[in-house]
Amino acid sequence: MFDSGSARRYGARPERWICWQCLSEYCSLSSCTITWVITCIPFKTSRGKTGLLLPFLHKCTVVFTYEEGRTMLATSLVQLSQEPIKPGIGSRIFNGKQxxxxxRFAGEIRELLEQRxxxxxxxxxxxxxxxIAFTRTLGTFCPEPGDGQNITRISLDVRENPAGAEFLKGSLYWHIDGTSSDSPILASLLSCKVPASWGGNTGFCNTYAAYEGLSSADQQHYDGLRVIHAPWASxxxxxxxxxxxxxxxxxxIGEKELPLVWKHRSGRKxxxxxxxxxxxxxxSLAQSARILVGLREWATSEAFSYSHAWQVGDLVIW
Incomplete structure (x- = not known):
C-alpha cells in the first residue's frame, strides 16, 4: 500500500488520481475521499502532472487526507471484518455502525448468514x-404480525411485557421464527437492551449444516416429508x-403445513x-415424534449449535 512515507519520497503532491479501469480522474483536494485502492505506481498525466495509477478493488475504501503545508496520505481499507465462532456455526462481525x-455490505452479510x-x-x-434501518438494507422489513409494533419487545417478565410474556415462554425451547407464514422469514434480528441478571443465554443451531451433515439416504428420505406446525404445540x-x-x-393463531426440508433460492437446503x-x-404421532425428536437432537448437537452470552448492545442475526 502507498503510505505517507512513500508520498514524501515521491516529493510532489499528486494533483490527480486516475483509475486505470475506467480512466476517471479525481481531484485530490483537501480531505478528499475516494473509494479506490491504490498501488504504488507513479506516472505523468497528459498535462505533465504527477499522479498514481489506481486499480479498482471491489468493496474497499481508501481515504486520502491532506494537511496544509505538507503532504499527508492516510489509507483506511474498509471491508467486511469477521471471524468464525465455531467451525459449523456462527461468525462475529466487527464493522462500525455507519x-x-x-x-455497503448487505450482499456479503446475506451470503455469510446463509453460510454460517x-x-x-x-x-x-x-x-x-x-x-430497523439496518434490517431494510438486508431485505424486506417484516414487523411481527399481530403485535402492531415495528420492534417486538422480548421479555418473560409479565410486568415488562404483560401481553406477550406467556406466549414467549415457547421461545425457551428450540424453534424457528415465521412458521406461521407460507415461507419462513429470511432472518430475525435480536438486540440486547437489558441483560438477564443471571443466565439468559440464547441458543442457536445451523440447520443448513445439520442437513448437509446427514447421510445421502437420510437426506433423500426427509426431502419429501411435510410437517404441520402449530403454535399451540409449543x-x-x-x-x-x-x-x-x-x-x-x-x-x-392457526396451523401451517411446511416442508421438513426447505430449498433456498441458492440451492442449499x-x-x-x-x-x-x-x-x-x-x-402417526409416534412415528412423527421419532423423526422430529431425532432431527432436533442432531441439529442442536455441539457441532451445529452456539450459545450466545449477551452483553448490552449486542445484535444477533439468524
Whole structure:
C-alpha cells in the first residue's frame, strides 16, 4: 500500500488520481475521499502532472487526507471484518455502525448468514430506528404480525411485557421464527437492551449444516416429508395442562403445513424444526415424534449449535 512515507519520497503532491479501469480522474483536494485502492505506481498525466495509477478493488475504501503545508496520505481499507465462532456455526462481525447502516455490505452479510447460520455484532448499540434501518438494507422489513409494533419487545417478565410474556415462554425451547407464514422469514434480528441478571443465554443451531451433515439416504428420505406446525404445540412444552381458554387462544393463531426440508433460492437446503412442529403429514404421532425428536437432537448437537452470552448492545442475526 502507498503510505505517507512513500508520498514524501515521491516529493510532489499528486494533483490527480486516475483509475486505470475506467480512466476517471479525481481531484485530490483537501480531505478528499475516494473509494479506490491504490498501488504504488507513479506516472505523468497528459498535462505533465504527477499522479498514481489506481486499480479498482471491489468493496474497499481508501481515504486520502491532506494537511496544509505538507503532504499527508492516510489509507483506511474498509471491508467486511469477521471471524468464525465455531467451525459449523456462527461468525462475529466487527464493522462500525455507519458502515453497516450504509448497506455497503448487505450482499456479503446475506451470503455469510446463509453460510454460517448466525451472525453476531458485538456491542454495536443500534437504536430501535437504526436496527430497523439496518434490517431494510438486508431485505424486506417484516414487523411481527399481530403485535402492531415495528420492534417486538422480548421479555418473560409479565410486568415488562404483560401481553406477550406467556406466549414467549415457547421461545425457551428450540424453534424457528415465521412458521406461521407460507415461507419462513429470511432472518430475525435480536438486540440486547437489558441483560438477564443471571443466565439468559440464547441458543442457536445451523440447520443448513445439520442437513448437509446427514447421510445421502437420510437426506433423500426427509426431502419429501411435510410437517404441520402449530403454535399451540409449543404451549404444551411449558404448560402441559393449560386451561381451555389458553389452549383455544393459541389454537386460534392457526396451523401451517411446511416442508421438513426447505430449498433456498441458492440451492442449499435446511431443516425446519422446533417446538411448533406437531406431526409429519401421513405418519402417526409416534412415528412423527421419532423423526422430529431425532432431527432436533442432531441439529442442536455441539457441532451445529452456539450459545450466545449477551452483553448490552449486542445484535444477533439468524
Amino acid at each position: 458502515e453497516l447502516l450504509s448497506g 447460520g448466525v451472525l453476531v455484532f458485538p456491542q454495536i448499540h443500534f437504536s430501535d430506528a437504526e436496527q 404451549l404444551l412444552y411449558y404448560n402441559p395442562e393449560p386451561g381451555l381458554a389458553m389452549l383455544e387462544a393459541m389454537q386460534a 435446511s431443516l425446519i424444526l422446533g417446538c411448533t412442529a406437531q406431526q409429519v403429514v401421513g405418519l
